[in-house]
Amino acid sequence: MKDIFYSPYQLTSRQSLNAKVQGAGRDGVLLMVRWNDGLVGFADLHPWAELGDQNLDEQLRILREGKLTALSHSSLWLARRDAEARFAERNLLPEKAELKNNALLSSVMDIDGDHLNALKLQGFDTIKLKLGRDLKQELHQLRHFQGTSFKLRLDFNNVLDENTYADFMASVPEGIRKQIEYVEDPFSYEAKSWSKVRHFAPLAIDQELSQVLHHSDPAFDVVILKPAKTDVAEAVHFAQKHNCKVAVTSYMDHPVGVIHAAAVAAELRHEYGDLVLQSGCLTHTAFAEDDFSKQIQTEGALIFPVVGDGVGFDDILEALPWQKLARL
Numbered sequence: 001m002k003d004i005f006y007s008p009y010q011l012t013s014r015q016s017l018n019a020k021v022q023g024a025g026r027d028g029v030l031l032m033v034r035w036n037d038g039l040v041g042f043a044d045l046h047p048w049a050e051l052g053d054q055n056l057d058e059q060l061r062i063l064r065e066g067k068l069t070a071l072s073h074s075s076l077w078l079a080r081r082d083a084e085a086r087f088a089e090r091n092l093l094p095e096k097a098e099l100k101n102n103a104l105l106s107s108v109m110d111i112d113g114d115h116l117n118a119l120k121l122q123g124f125d126t127i128k129l130k131l132g133r134d135l136k137q138e139l140h141q142l143r144h145f146q147g148t149s150f151k152l153r154l155d156f157n158n159v160l161d162e163n164t165y166a167d168f169m170a171s172v173p174e175g176i177r178k179q180i181e182y183v184e185d186p187f188s189y190e191a192k193s194w195s196k197v198r199h200f201a202p203l204a205i206d207q208e209l210s211q212v213l214h215h216s217d218p219a220f221d222v223v224i225l226k227p228a229k230t231d232v233a234e235a236v237h238f239a240q241k242h243n244c245k246v247a248v249t250s251y252m253d254h255p256v257g258v259i260h261a262a263a264v265a266a267e268l269r270h271e272y273g274d275l276v277l278q279s280g281c282l283t284h285t286a287f288a289e290d291d292f293s294k295q296i297q298t299e300g301a302l303i304f305p306v307v308g309d310g311v312g313f314d315d316i317l318e319a320l321p322w323q324k325l326a327r328l
């Protein structure tokens, strides 16, 4: 049995500062879980209803009823990891950070030579780009990578179709195409059509991962593993069985979620070596700085432990107002 407490928070998107539409605040809750054996651990619960998650009210209602969603199941698993590390007075992140993160550029307009040089000097060697809004312009901007040593991760969030994707990739100069480490979610997953375009660049599955985890012959090369919503053991087992690589990413969530994801990534890398690619956990900078994100120590592509045990943040977590949610 365990008692679950929650504390609501709001993250403020940095881009909302310039956006015409206000109200880009994102709601979530931190969970504090106290097990019967006395261990206490923390985790984040940050639904993206836009991506098909039950919204926050639903998540809390379902938890209150003693049932779990994919998200809350993961939160409880992560909270237990945190609890055990706290009990052992151990930080979940290794002191010597080794596994790098990609730099995340949400707009291709952020790409120019100076910016790329700065990223390189900071120690980034892999860049993730969100594409699919204006293919012509994006194709044009990709030229900045010609002759650089950056590896590229392109994420289309399933907004294209097979022909549009094939046309786009055929237009990418070969030199740049070779720099593409993988293309994530070019269009909605379908084994046959993904097979047809797989020769352009390795493919990675993210949003539809849970639907394909039981498929026998996947037409992709990389599994994007988000510990915030995917069963880690199941995804790793799948990747091993089907010869895929794994890239761990955070869920554009609270700093507590960011550190949990980074810790899972470091642990998997330690255990499985080259199966695990660079991570995508450096997402807290997409939001305005708060008491939590202030404590995240980074050096270029690396994330270091936050002071404290487990995921860290001991003092601010304890000082939060916690309300009882459920006893399961």
Ligand code: MG
Pocket: 155, 157, 184, 185, 206, 207, 224
């Ligand atoms: Mg994605």
